[in-house]
Every structure is written in structure tokens, then in C-alpha cells.
Amino acid sequence: MAVTSSTITVDMRGDCHVENITSKVQKQLQDSGLQGGILTVFIKHTTAAVMIIEDEPGIRADTKALMERLMPANPNLQHNTLNAGEDNGHSHLRGQLQGPSVTIPFNEGVMTLGTWQQIVIVDYDTRPRTREIVIQILGE
């Protein structure tokens, strides 16, 4: 049993920008040489999330619309009113509800994703940012 850790960075535009990182995660798994185990994809930010979705344009648009409906931008959120210069209270609510990580099994060096499952990061912030994602792999 061994552990490998790597970090990738992705330039994101905010405003529910979605980026597919499935092939990057699979590349790290291949490089690890590990055959069976679990891996955790963890984004080091509170206004972004890691998700597993069917990644097609309709789902991307529907996800953005859902987040805007359930947790709209709102200048009266206390994160905005209590902290000078902040306007991203809704970005926090979206990111923390969805969560910063996913954990995925792998066998024979390949993740056990279903046919339509893709790993994406979603950036809910109000401005472009470079995001760091840790890929931690445990296995043998």
C-alpha cells in the first residue's frame, strides 16, 4: 500500500464556470502506478466545488440556473455586509453545500466511473481565480 499526492492548478473564470478534470485525474492515477484503491480529489477553496456530473452543455446550464435560483447573489448576505469589500456570500453558500471533494474507487489502474460520470470543478466566485486541486491516491 502506498500514497501519492499531486496538485494541479486550473484557471477559472468564476460565475459557475465548469472545467472537466477527468483526464487530468486519470493521468495522475496512471503515473502513480497503483492498481487498486481510492483517490480523493480535493479543491483548496471555499467558493468552489468538485462534482461528478454528466458533462454536456445542457447540464452545465441547468446547474448554473439551479444555483442562481436556490442561492442567488444577494448584497444583504451577512458575509457581504459584515466584511468590507466582500460580494461573494452566495459563492460560499454554493461551494460549501456542494462540497470540496469527491472520493472515487479504482481497480486495475482505472477509476470505477460509470459511462456518463465525469469529474468537474465548478467555480462559484465573482471573479476569475487560479484554483489548486489536490489528488491524493491510496492503494497498492
Place this chain on the structure above:
Amino acid sequence: MAVTSSTITVDMRGDCHVENITSKVQKQLQDSGLQGGILTVFIKHTTAAVMIIEDEPGIRADTKALMERLMPANPNLQHNTLNAGEDNGHSHLRGQLQGPSVTIPFNEGVMTLGTWQQIVIVDYDTRPRTREIVIQILGE
């Protein structure tokens, strides 16, 4: 430290059908012979989720009503309008928000579930489907 992987299949009816898989997961843990570690229960589908709930009829009904209120079926979702024949945009939104996996510690060969915690899968799709669930166990 060792890894074991197994897959179970469950016939689901869709429409927020809930199935309790706690005893099936515990059986896989017993069969592994591992005493301490973590296990990940991962469903290989984008329109279903793995959850931990108090599994009684009231919670099942309330969960269905919540999903229908927050993410109702809607022919105008772009997943439906952009992809011929699709009607399950809301199923995707529900599945991906809840998430496809849970990770649970175990000690002395038993999961550290609380008194009322049960592992269930929930199928949000619009038709019956057979679902595959991977149970990945790491420990010693």
C-alpha cells in the same frame, strides 16, 4: 494494509425510490476480513445518489417531497431541450447535488454508524434501472 473491491447491483424503480443497502455493505466488510480502515460506497450513475439517513417511511416521503420542491421535473431544463429524447434533467440535478458516494470509517470489523444511520441509495431517474454500486474497502 489491503484493498478489497466488490460490486453489487440493485433493481430500482426511479422516481426517488429508496433502497437500504446497509446490510449488504456490512456483509462485504465482513467478507473482507479487514478490522480497521475506511470504506467508500460509490454508485456508478449520475441520476442516483448514496445517502446516510434515518430510514423510516416519514423520512423517505419527506426526502422525495423536498427533491420535488427544490428541483421539480421541468421540460424546459436544457438537458431536456438540447438532447433529443431526454426528460430527466431534474434527475441529474438531484443526483449530482446529493453526490454519488459516502466514505465511512470502520473498527473491529464494524462500520462506525450511529444508532439511526443507515446507508441508502436513491434513484432519481424517470424510469426503472439496474444500478451498480462499488464497495471499496481499505484497511488492515
Place this chain on the structure above:
Amino acid sequence: MAVTSSTITVDMRGDCHVENITSKVQKQLQDSGLQGGILTVFIKHTTAAVMIIEDEPGIRADTKALMERLMPANPNLQHNTLNAGEDNGHSHLRGQLQGPSVTIPFNEGVMTLGTWQQIVIVDYDTRPRTREIVIQILGE
């Protein structure tokens, strides 16, 4: 590769009470002596959740307001009407949607949390309770 398991207890007041347990988790990681791997923080209750947030008073208040807006207390929830004496159907819906655990990588003995990421438990129940949280660490 080794596994360590520890349990901490926290007295919570319910009603979206938030408690920051980051330093307690880091203490368990230090005590384990493990340098690289993953850890899972798992709360053994269905009406509470583990979250990663930017922990400042505005976010705490906004999180409470969001939960009250999306999943308000409601005597007509079937968990309440079908089970004598129950009034916490909304607490279940909140806890199970957010989820009972987070899994976090660590390297050189330190979790890979971003600058603003803090680990908190949130108690959605309708009365004060003592909560048990398992911290399971796998690594080398």
C-alpha cells in the same frame, strides 16, 4: 501504511449551532505520527453534518438562514406526523443533504486545507445534544 481511529465528543445546542473542530482534527493527525494519506471526519448522527467553510460570523449566519429558507421547520413533515413526539423532520433533511463526513488529504503531517478552509460540525436538531465524531486516519 497504518490506520488510526479516534472519537471526539462535542456538546452542541442544536438550531444550526456551528462548532469549529479544525484544531482538534489536526491534533489527532499529529498524534498519529502519520505524514501522508487521507483522513475522514465522520459524525455519527443523522441531524448534524460535517462541513468545510470559511468560518466567520457572516457565513455562520448566512448558512443558518439558507437552511431555514430551503428546509424550514414544518409540523406537517411526515417524519413528524408519523412518529409520535418527533418535531425534527427538517433537521433530518438538512443533515442528510449536507452529509455526515468530509475526506481530506494530508502531506508532511498537515491537512491540505486552503487558507480559508475550516472544518466545522453543524447541529440541525431542535434540542441540545452531545455529538460523537470519528476521525479515521489512513497513511504512512
